[in-house]
Amino acid sequence: MPTTNSSTAVNRLIAALPGPERQRFMAGCEPITLTFGEMLAEPGTPLAHVYFPTESFLSLTTMMNKGSRLGVMLVGDEGMMGFSLLLGVDLPLLHASVLGPGQALRMETAPFCRELKRSAAWQHLLKRYLYVMLGQLAQAAACNRFHLLEARLARWLLLAQDRAHSDCFHVTHELLAQILGVRRVGITKAASMLQRRKLIRYHRGDIRILDRGGLEASACSCLRLDQSLYAQFLESTR
Structure with missing residues (x-):
């Protein structure tokens, strides 16, 4: 967006x-x-x-x-x-x-x-x-329940980017752990994997999306389902 x-x-x-x-x-x-x-x-x-x-x-x-x-x-x-x-x-x-x-x-x-x-x-x-x-x-x-943390994190970052209308936003590892219901060490590991693949840059809570296409490929299928559901809703209001 x-x-x-x-x-x-x-x-x-x-x-x-x-x-x-x-x-x-x-x-x-x-x-x-x-x-x-x-x-x-x-x-x-x-x-x-x-x-x-x-x-x-x-x-x-x-x-x-x-x-x-x-x-x-x-x-x-x-x-x-x-x-x-x-x-x-x-x-x-x-x-x-x-x-x-x-x-x-x-x-x-x-x-x-x-x-x-x-x-x-x-x-x-x-x-x-x-x-x-x-x-x-x-x-x-x-x-x-069913999707791996790295894919869930990628999905969440894309949803946040869409709502921030920016490639950059602020969220700490601790807050991400609370939001996704996992231990902080799990977020650190998953975010490090995304950063090593040059999909995001993360420093002291500041996140920059570097490669949206790559992040979309890493996200779980729920991202597309969410987008499809809302797109259908928008069409029904016109």
Whole structure:
């Protein structure tokens, strides 16, 4: 995906709305800057806002034993945070934190729910988005069980690159280990293998994708399935 600049940054869910409804919805949104590590949602705490990343991206995680967390999915300008509201529930099941800092749009939950009830286009669009998320969750569960760590890491780095709209982003070995549910030494070994093959450059948490084609060849098949599912969803909204 090309790099996005602040003058043209959009959220693709909002952009898929018909013109008049998009303008009405945008009028109720507040542009904000999200910072790295900022917590946007926690299980058991009612949602105050929904978030639509434009340049930023979020990590959704679930709590495991002894306080560790497992990554569930990334959300960038293709999606939103607060999808439980589509089911009439304001208590999120997942932690949502900022992994890629940058711009986003947010709206308080009450006006969002009113807009959702008012707009058949929003209901149509977001039901399909929820369908895609369920498909990606199922695929992630299978991926974590059956695929090798190096292939899973390559897939995750490509998903992060797409949402960062940049070849460079920051994520530590420790955080990657938490997200992928493995020991830190496993991440170090897998990242070193990718670096020796000159697919990535990694230094003190700063990652640069050097060879996307090579990284795609190293990633597990889940990457293509994720991309195919979302492409079908986009086609259905046109």
